[in-house]
Amino acid sequence: xxxxxxxxxxxxxxxxxxxxxxERQLSAIGPAYYGNDAVEQLLDAxxxxxxxxxxxxxxxxxxxxxxxxxxxxxxxVPLYIGKRGMDxxxxxxxxxxxxxxxxxxxxxxxxxxxxxxxxxxPEGTIEGEVFRKRNVLIRSRExxxxxxxxxxxxxxLGLGDAFLLYRxxxxxxxxxxxxxxxxxxxxxxIIRAPRQQALVIQGAAGxxxxxxxLHRLAxxxxxxxxxxxxxxxxxxxxxxxxxxxxxxxxxxxxxxDVRQTTFAAWALELLGDGAALADAEADEARxxxxxxxxxxxxxxxxxxxxxxxxxxxxxxxxxxRLERNFLPDKDFEPWAGCVLAAAEIRGWFDDEYRDxxxxxxxxxxxxxxxxxLEMQAGETADxxxxxxxxxxxxxxxxxxxxxxxxxxxxxxxxxxxxxxSKDRNGPVSAELAAGTxxxxxxxxxxxxxxxxxxxxxxxxxxxxKQPFDHVVVDEAQDASPFQIAVLRSCMREPSFTILGDLxxxxxxxxxxxxxxxxxxxxxxxxFAYHVLRQSYRSTYEIxxxxxxxxxxTGTGLPAAQPVFRSGEPVERIRVTEEEERLERAVSxxxxxxxxxxxxxxxxxxxxxxxxxxxxRLKRRGVDAHLITGGNAEYRGGVSVLPVHLSKGLEFxxxxxxxxxxxxxxxxxxxxxxxxVGCTRALHKLAILYLESPSPLLPPDTV
Numbered sequence: 001x002x003x004x005x006x007x008x009x010x011x012x013x014x015x016x017x018x019x020x021x022x023e024r025q026l027s028a029i030g031p032a033y034y035g036n037d038a039v040e041q042l043l044d045a046x047x048x049x050x051x052x053x054x055x056x057x058x059x060x061x062x063x064x065x066x067x068x069x070x071x072x073x074x075x076x077v078p079l080y081i082g083k084r085g086m087d088x089x090x091x092x093x094x095x096x097x098x099x100x101x102x103x104x105x106x107x108x109x110x111x112x113x114x115x116x117x118x119x120x121x122p123e124g125t126i127e128g129e130v131f132r133k134r135n136v137l138i139r140s141r142e143x144x145x146x147x148x149x150x151x152x153x154x155x156x157l158g159l160g161d162a163f164l165l166y167r168x169x170x171x172x173x174x175x176x177x178x179x180x181x182x183x184x185x186x187x188x189x190i191i192r193a194p195r196q197q198a199l200v201i202q203g204a205a206g207x208x209x210x211x212x213x214l215h216r217l218a219x220x221x222x223x224x225x226x227x228x229x230x231x232x233x234x235x236x237x238x239x240x241x242x243x244x245x246x247x248x249x250x251x252x253x254x255x256x257d258v259r260q261t262t263f264a265a266w267a268l269e270l271l272g273d274g275a276a277l278a279d280a281e282a283d284e285a286r287x288x289x290x291x292x293x294x295x296x297x298x299x300x301x302x303x304x305x306x307x308x309x310x311x312x313x314x315x316x317x318x319x320x321r322l323e324r325n326f327l328p329d330k331d332f333e334p335w336a337g338c339v340l341a342a343a344e345i346r347g348w349f350d351d352e353y354r355d356x357x358x359x360x361x362x363x364x365x366x367x368x369x370x371x372x373l374e375m376q377a378g379e380t381a382d383x384x385x386x387x388x389x390x391x392x393x394x395x396x397x398x399x400x401x402x403x404x405x406x407x408x409x410x411x412x413x414x415x416x417x418x419x420x421s422k423d424r425n426g427p428v429s430a431e432l433a434a435g436t437x438x439x440x441x442x443x444x445x446x447x448x449x450x451x452x453x454x455x456x457x458x459x460x461x462x463x464x465k466q467p468f469d470h471v472v473v474d475e476a477q478d479a480s481p482f483q484i485a486v487l488r489s490c491m492r493e494p495s496f497t498i499l500g501d502l503x504x505x506x507x508x509x510x511x512x513x514x515x516x517x518x519x520x521x522x523x524x525x526x527f528a529y530h531v532l533r534q535s536y537r538s539t540y541e542i543x544x545x546x547x548x549x550x551x552x553t554g555t556g557l558p559a560a561q562p563v564f565r566s567g568e569p570v571e572r573i574r575v576t577e578e579e580e581r582l583e584r585a586v587s588x589x590x591x592x593x594x595x596x597x598x599x600x601x602x603x604x605x606x607x608x609x610x611x612x613x614x615x616r617l618k619r620r621g622v623d624a625h626l627i628t629g630g631n632a633e634y635r636g637g638v639s640v641l642p643v644h645l646s647k648g649l650e651f652x653x654x655x656x657x658x659x660x661x662x663x664x665x666x667x668x669x670x671x672x673x674x675x676v677g678c679t680r681a682l683h684k685l686a687i688l689y690l691e692s693p694s695p696l697l698p699p700d701t702v
Contacts, residue, residue: 007148015143021088024089025050025089026054029051029054056083057082057083058141060138063181064107064134064135065079065132065136066133067131068106070126071116076132079103079104084098084254085098099180100218100222102119108184109189114153117129130150131152132151134146135149163181164184164536167181168182175247175634176245178249178253179212183212186530187212189530191219193530194528195227198521198525198526198528200476200498200515200528201497201498201530202501202515202530202531203499203531203532204532204535206537207534208536209500213499214249214250217233217235217258217470217472218253220233228470231258232467234266235259235261235472237474238474238478238648241632241633244632245649264277271409277445278444278447302435302448303448303510304480305432307482308427308480308481309521311482312485313426315455315456322405322412327342328400328403329342332396334373334376335389335392345369353365357462359460366401370397373394407460413452417433417434451485455482455485463489463490467492471487472499473497476498477500478506478510479512480510481518481521494525502553502555503555505672506669508669508672534563535561535563537650538562539562539568541566541570547559549696549697550675552666552696553672570685570686572686572689572693574690575689576690578690581657581658586620589655599636600639600652600654602617602624602654602657603654603677604656604658607642614626617640623637624637624639626640627640628642629645639651650680652682653682653684653686654680654686656687658688658690659674659688659689660690660691660694661695664695665694674696
């Protein structure tokens with residue numbers, strides 16, 4: 001805890017006043033209402049919301065202070081910034097300002113200097129001067145730290161980074177946390193970017209891109225109240241464990257009801273027609289087996305082909321063909337002498353029902369023909385003849401309707417690959433068509449088939465009744481253009497936050513290689529591209545080490561820029577036998593835990609390697625969690641996992657126990673895997689290799 005300086009005493013008094021104000025406001029809310037009066041119920045809902053906000057403010061009412069003098073005013077006013085806002089009960093004046101409010105943008109955007117500053121408010125541009133920027137750390141109602149990052153007229157040397165470095169040096173727990181108190185200027189620009197655009201973020205490992213995207217959701221809900229709703233926002237993450245890892249951020253920011261899922265889970269729920277997904281985890285594990293040399297090239301892999309916009313155009317062309325040929329080109333004759341002309345049926349289908357999706361058009365056409373049949377039969381005077389005509393007409397109508405295509409995505413998709421369609425398979429090779437058909441006959445689909453199936457489903461049944469207000473796609477380098485296009489079709493406007501890192505594109509066989517691939521998805525629609533190069537996660541030594549692997553990834557990306565938070569050198573350790581490897585791993589775990597590092601990861605090349613190491617550690621009495629593709633929860637402590645599942649996570653200490661030449665070859669794919677593994681570490685990184693190191697490793701420690 002810091003010494004009791006004048007600044008400390010000042011902030012201690014302010015904290016005590018704020019806590020007292022919070023208690024006064026809580027006391028004034030009164031008890032909950034349990035009656036049936038509708039007006040009182042609405043008022044009580046607002047009181048419950050206020051009560052919840054104030055309860056959350058109790059432990060950490062604010063985190064920053066900005067002394068700002070607006071032009072025309074005599075003196076600067078201290079503005080306290082918190083995760084939630086609060087006005088004084090007696091005067092109604094702002095007491096704590098919500099971090100998303102326009103004036104709070106100054107706290108993040110201001111980086112020093114005595115030049116005038118401004119921010120955009122609803123009433124226009126507000127100009128003025130900053131006299132002080134102060135970070136205040138409060139935990140459990142106790143003042144922990146006071147750091148001035150700028151004082152007007154002072155030298156301000158090194159003040160700007162002191163609080164950030166302090167927070168970055170803290171130990172990790174089992175969940176991703178908010179960064180409200182340490183949002184940097186470049187991150188704040190992304191958070192507050194216009195809503196009606198597709199925002200693509202290329203972020204270096206540790207640049208905070210996931211957290212920025214989550215804060216952007218909270219900001220959009222605050223800034224555009226009445227236009228966007230939490231229940232119409234959605235976050236797509238790479239797997240269930242990652243969803244668990246990020247699950248606390250939005251609640252910490254006071255945001256609920258935002259759905260967080262994977263694209264596969266969302267797609268299968270939407271399809272809802274018995275589609276079974278092939279064992280994706282097993283497929284992924286095989287993909288990352290270093291001995292698997294029989295896989296197709298990334299460029300012509302099933303994922304790349306089926307994720308392309310060419311594939312979407314082929315699907316659309318086949319759907320257009322289906323629509324053109326949907327009706328038989330002949331009249332409908334329910335009984336002798338009574339005819340409904342094919343041209344009239346076509347007119348109903350093509351003109352009157354053209355704005356409906358295909359399934360609805362089919363239903364409306366069937367209902368219209370049934371009504372026509374009843375009307376025609378009703379003109380028959382003889383009851384017996386009328387009854388017979390109705391019976392015969394209905395039978396013939398059912399026979400007519402059975403000839404119409406079924407509105408099922410799986411049925412249509414399968415027919416595309418059956419023998420009758422092989423002459424028009426578009427971008428699909430004969431081998432790929434045969435493999436897909438074999439899967440569909442077994443009743444299974446693969447990850448790469450889901451965008452096409454969703455596209456077909458939407459053409460048959462229309463877009464969801466509640467379109468998305470905003471979509472976040474995390475680890476988007478592993479998504480496909482077709483996947484993003486499908487999501488775009490479920491929105492009124494392109495309000496996207498798409499984020500990832502091409503250097504971590506370890507799923508290149510189904511993802512994208514360049515962000516430009518997404519440009520064609522949006523065409524002339526608003527599109528913005530941001531680059532985050534600053535890496536906040538790891539020490540200078542770890543970032544510098546990983547930067548020397550980066551050129552081997554084949555992405556051409558510039559090196560990440562580390563925050564100068566120095567730590568110990570990256571260790572490169574040669575072992576000569578498996579038993580020595582195990583001994584080194586056990587020693588690494590025990591040393592890390594003894595030093596207070598709470599999350600330790602042993603990141604292996606494959607799932608099989610991880611399972612074997614975990615079993616050996618268990619026999620040595622080491623309590624470690626084995627993470628595989630089926631995990632839905634990250635439990636912290638000591639973890640053993642394959643490198644392809646570590647993406648998106650971070651740990652206090654990381655050991656790569658098998659970074660030898662046989663497992664990490666001089667290929668872009670292996671370079672990306674190794675880069676991912678190294679960049680998971682916050683404070684400590686060690687590399688083990690048996691006999692010969694990977695050629696991707698820097699020749700010496702950094």
